Amino acid sequence: MPVIEISNLRKTYGQTVAVSDVSFTVDSGEIFGILGPNGAGKTTTVEVLSGLRRRDGGTVRVLGKDPDRDGAELRELVGVQLQESELPERIRVWEALDLYSSFYRKPADWRELLDVLGLSARRDARYGTLSGGQKQRLSIALALVGDPQVAVLDELTTGLDPAARRETWALIESVRNRGVTVVLVTHFMDEAERLCDRVAVIDAGRTVAVDKPAALIAKVQAERGLTRATLEDAYLALTGHEIGV
Numbered sequence: 001m002p003v004i005e006i007s008n009l010r011k012t013y014g015q016t017v018a019v020s021d022v023s024f025t026v027d028s029g030e031i032f033g034i035l036g037p038n039g040a041g042k043t044t045t046v047e048v049l050s051g052l053r054r055r056d057g058g059t060v061r062v063l064g065k066d067p068d069r070d071g072a073e074l075r076e077l078v079g080v081q082l083q084e085s086e087l088p089e090r091i092r093v094w095e096a097l098d099l100y101s102s103f104y105r106k107p108a109d110w111r112e113l114l115d116v117l118g119l120s121a122r123r124d125a126r127y128g129t130l131s132g133g134q135k136q137r138l139s140i141a142l143a144l145v146g147d148p149q150v151a152v153l154d155e156l157t158t159g160l161d162p163a164a165r166r167e168t169w170a171l172i173e174s175v176r177n178r179g180v181t182v183v184l185v186t187h188f189m190d191e192a193e194r195l196c197d198r199v200a201v202i203d204a205g206r207t208v209a210v211d212k213p214a215a216l217i218a219k220v221q222a223e224r225g226l227t228r229a230t231l232e233d234a235y236l237a238l239t240g241h242e243i244g245v
């Protein structure tokens, strides 16, 4: 059974149609990517599936539950790391983890998470003194502190240097290897190609493709008569947009 099922999702903000028709399913244990240009509706889609926003239409099931109806239950099962989730500068790493774990009935052991994420040495450091990579690692730890079955990570590696990005990729794979299903919003085609089992490409509020990166690449190669296409070529063919970060 899929862990996430979204069909014909629609979400408006006043006159703005943020999502007009998004459909995809995510299977257990997948790393599933959501790709698309700025303003395509990616963040809105993950906010709806995480129970943070109510939809205007369509069907959404996460672990068999409806986020609009069973939001409180789902918050125990879905860990979310959203764009620009800033913490107070002066909060210490351990204090943030301790605070977040108090929101859950059955939290993970945050000391172990610190260890797994290579942050033990920064346990007493204040948030404002962490490097970009350390902040991202802390935000992954905070998304995992409820011991979720699904982790939603939005633009996790934006702003990181290449070494920190690669470290973060390894972490995401280790999260999946712990049995967590991962939904990853990203603008980076190399990241999606390297990490994601399947991706949904969203453009102007609609899903325009859902497939394995290799299948999307094979399709653009066949259609355009290319010998060596990349996911970026497939993305450009599907959306007609340059990649915006």
Ligand SMILES: Nc1ncnc2c1ncn2[C@@H]1O[C@H](COP(=O)(O)OP(=O)(O)OP(=O)(O)O)[C@@H](O)[C@H]1O
Binding pocket: 013, 016, 017, 018, 019, 036, 037, 038, 039, 040, 041, 042, 043, 044, 045
């Ligand atoms: N809270 C809000 N109120 C009004 N409009 C919003 C709100 N949040 C998003 N929008 C609009 O909805 C549309 C989709 O936004 P969303 O943030 O979901 O896109 P995105 O694909 O995540 O974009 P980005 O890649 O820039 O993060 C955009 O036109 C955006 O301006």
